[in-house]
Amino acid sequence: MGAIAIDPAINRAVIDYDACVECGTCYRGMSQEHLNPGVVRAVRALAKLFRFRFEPEPDVCPTAAFVMEELEWPRIVRRVFSDPLVEHASTGIHGRGTEEVKTNDVSNRVTVGEVGHVIEFGRPGVGVRFHHIQTMTMALAARGIVFEPKNPITHLMTDTGTGTLKPDLLQEKILSAIVEIKTTLDEVAGVLDTVFAVANRIDTVLAVGVSTRCDNRGEDELLAPLLTNLGYRFERAKTNMGLGRITNIQHKGAP
């Protein structure tokens, strides 16, 4: 995000709280020493004075200066959508989406002839504000799209029929978020047209995944040819190998 920089007026590193998405990487990803800050600053000043190249390990914070702050609504939403170690209460899983087709062999969430769309905003590494996401969800809702009910973004909607999000969140910036929908094959072209047209109007990046169930031979003779005909390139995929099964004891009356 580029949220941390040296403020020349005070000669100290400061965090731009508007740019920071609360991902926690500065705190969690950096190794730490616990050196005296005065000594560290003196060494750096000496190196700067003599134009020495100061070349410590780039992933070590010498003074263990970072601390994680307690956050309140709505800022806490930044952490929920940016820090992969924070669990979404709405899904019970870490991260910004759902199990998608990763458990499709057990859940049958997407069946043959159906297509799951995973539209991720802000990824990779750019970030997104909720009003950008709302621009997309409103455009999709106008097409009559039904949003995945277990998705965290759906939980933040005030009206799933129009795709509007909670108004106090709209200016909050997060690392990324995922909107999930399911359509028929016939709707794929129109939905992707809408998604990439809206991408031109929102100041962020998009990563889009489309999924389907394979046939009994493990082939996909429906979605892949369709995407190719529509001019989309896809070289990488996440592939469910079909080894999962229901093993929980099923109780009477359970869904």
Added chain:
Amino acid sequence: MTNTLHRYGNAQSFDDDIIIFAIACKGKNDEGAVEQLRAFLTICAKHQPVSIGNSESGSYRPTRDLTPTAHWGRNTEPNHQAVIDAVQRLRTVAAVFDTREKAESCLREVIDADLGISINIATSVDGARDVGRACDIPRHSVEYALSLADPHDHLPDAQVLSLSTMCGHGMVAANLAKKMLDMVREGRRTPRQAAVTLARFCPCGAFNPARAQRLLEAQLPAGTTTLSA
């Protein structure tokens, strides 16, 4: 989460990047699944992965109590067992392989173990299908990664993206990837050291240090020999 789907590169560039991961489905097969997840990682660790992860930590991790001497001798070895031991709750667990042979042998043993949880492969479209065919199992479902949409030119160049997108959660910053590319070009770090530095930021362990090392070595003049650490 789609933390292994949107890696930057063409299909060939994923020949040394095959991720096998396991996940339990809530309400369907999550009872007792922690043991199955641990068993999955234990199997994977036998087949020489370049990294494994449990969604909270990977084989390469930051250290909270370094001394200044660390600047001249950082540990660049993976610690797979620490990842396995730390599996205490339901999480997505993953292993990263740098050859198709290792991935196939691992998947065969996973099939034989009949763990009951969902097993996925993230790599090129054809690569995953071929690994499945070699193990006599058809694909159940597939999710394709379409090209990134960046109409406002926010993204860095391809070299940086190829490195930073290996942590799909975005925990490997593009600026850090660029810094490591520069440090390797300038001879201030070996490709291995730079790759491991990046890997330490990936909490799910899906970052591929072997592919990163290859990408970083490509920055050096042809025929250059580098130290392994």
